[in-house]
Amino acid sequence: MPQDLPSPGRCRLEHISAAAYTIPTDLPEADGTIAWDTTTLVVVHATADGVTGTGWTYGAAEIAPLVEHTLAPIACGRTAMDIPGAWLAMVRGLRNIGRPGLTAMALSAVDNALWDLKARLLRLPLHRLLGAVRDDVPVYGSGGFTTYNHHQLTDQLRGWLDLGVDAVKIKIGEDFGSNTSRDLDRVEQTLAVVGPDVQVFVDANGGYTTGQAVRVGHTLDVYGVTWFEEPVTSDDLPGLRTVREATRLDVAAGEYIDSLDTAHRMCAAGAVDCLQVDVTRCGGITELLRIAAVAAAHHLDISGHCSPYQHAPVLAAVPNLRHLEYFHDHARIEHTYFTGATAPRAGRLHVADTPGSGMTFDVERAAPFTT
Numbered sequence: 001m002p003q004d005l006p007s008p009g010r011c012r013l014e015h016i017s018a019a020a021y022t023i024p025t026d027l028p029e030a031d032g033t034i035a036w037d038t039t040t041l042v043v044v045h046a047t048a049d050g051v052t053g054t055g056w057t058y059g060a061a062e063i064a065p066l067v068e069h070t071l072a073p074i075a076c077g078r079t080a081m082d083i084p085g086a087w088l089a090m091v092r093g094l095r096n097i098g099r100p101g102l103t104a105m106a107l108s109a110v111d112n113a114l115w116d117l118k119a120r121l122l123r124l125p126l127h128r129l130l131g132a133v134r135d136d137v138p139v140y141g142s143g144g145f146t147t148y149n150h151h152q153l154t155d156q157l158r159g160w161l162d163l164g165v166d167a168v169k170i171k172i173g174e175d176f177g178s179n180t181s182r183d184l185d186r187v188e189q190t191l192a193v194v195g196p197d198v199q200v201f202v203d204a205n206g207g208y209t210t211g212q213a214v215r216v217g218h219t220l221d222v223y224g225v226t227w228f229e230e231p232v233t234s235d236d237l238p239g240l241r242t243v244r245e246a247t248r249l250d251v252a253a254g255e256y257i258d259s260l261d262t263a264h265r266m267c268a269a270g271a272v273d274c275l276q277v278d279v280t281r282c283g284g285i286t287e288l289l290r291i292a293a294v295a296a297a298h299h300l301d302i303s304g305h306c307s308p309y310q311h312a313p314v315l316a317a318v319p320n321l322r323h324l325e326y327f328h329d330h331a332r333i334e335h336t337y338f339t340g341a342t343a344p345r346a347g348r349l350h351v352a353d354t355p356g357s358g359m360t361f362d363v364e365r366a367a368p369f370t371t
């Protein structure tokens with residue numbers, strides 16, 4: 001190691017903090033099974049040898065005390081260089097309070113902060129520390145909320161086309177699948193706006209029953225839609241497989257994966273054509289890399305779920321990557337409350353060649369939304 005780089009022994013994790021910010025959306029948003037008008041961002045800072053790394057997740061304000069009271073005391077004092085060691089200690093520390101849900105998000109945000117910190121300590125871009133496959137990541141436009149009117153949907157779709165994306169995704173399954181005629185009208189509108197050279201994806205967020213999803217899927221097949229996300233709840237692995245087998249659509253799920261085991265079960269059940277994974281929920285970068293390997297062993301690509309700028313440098317290091325979701329809500333937050341977020345060009349997010357993730361949280365700008 002060059003003399004001007006810190007030695008591993010000096011790089012003890014000194015401090016880990018977390019704060020939550022509840023940020024209003026620009027318009028009311030809803031998918032097939034939930035509606036919201038705010039999004040809670042939880043930001044973690046980890047410090048060693050005078051350098052700070054940042055990681056984040058989206059969830060609930062309760063994640064912040066989980067980080068500070070439960071995970072920080074476990075990780076602090078360990079070397080910042082050996083992240084899997086800190087990660088394993090944190091996982092073991094969660095045993096009696098449960099791994100899924102908020103704890104997985106807390107673990108993810110800390111792990112992401114530790115990887116950013118290590119990259120900054122070594123003055124390496126994060127994707128180079130992980131071992132880059134590519135310098136930019138293909139993205140697709142995602143939003144198309146069921147709350148949007150005709151004009152709002154058209155405006156959003158045109159905005160994504162200006163970014164050069166070759167695929168867009170809208171929400172269907174409105175109100176637990178109770179309005180399939182409007183779902184299909186909105187798909188037709190989307191096809192008309194984007195034209196024949198852009199793929200149309202749909203996400204029902206588990207809003208349909210299995211039979212209903214198959215019937216809708218047959219119409220989507222005729223329309224030329226290629227991606228059917230969570231046609232039924234992702235807890236129903238046989239139901240997902242049934243939709244896969246009954247349609248030509250690629251069935252996707254995995255955004256709630258919270259561990260290697262849940263990812264393996266979804267792959268082994270033959271439930272998906274492409275495995276989604278979320279680095280802010282699955283257990284962080286450490287676990288995402290292992291999940292990508294499990295998917296590869298099932299001959300599946302992975303697709304990054306939401307939080308585009310937390311994902312981009314990580315997915316740049318994943319060989320079996322299909323694409324990354326450029327989710328309207330999170331893209332807006334990451335452009336507004338962080339510095340370093342550059343817009344996609346020609347449908348790809350370029351990963352910065354600066355130390356760490358290239359993203360810096362703007363504490364003062366977010367301060368009014370502290371929760």
Ligand SMILES: [Mg+2]
Binds near residue numbers: 230255
């Ligand atoms: Mg989804």
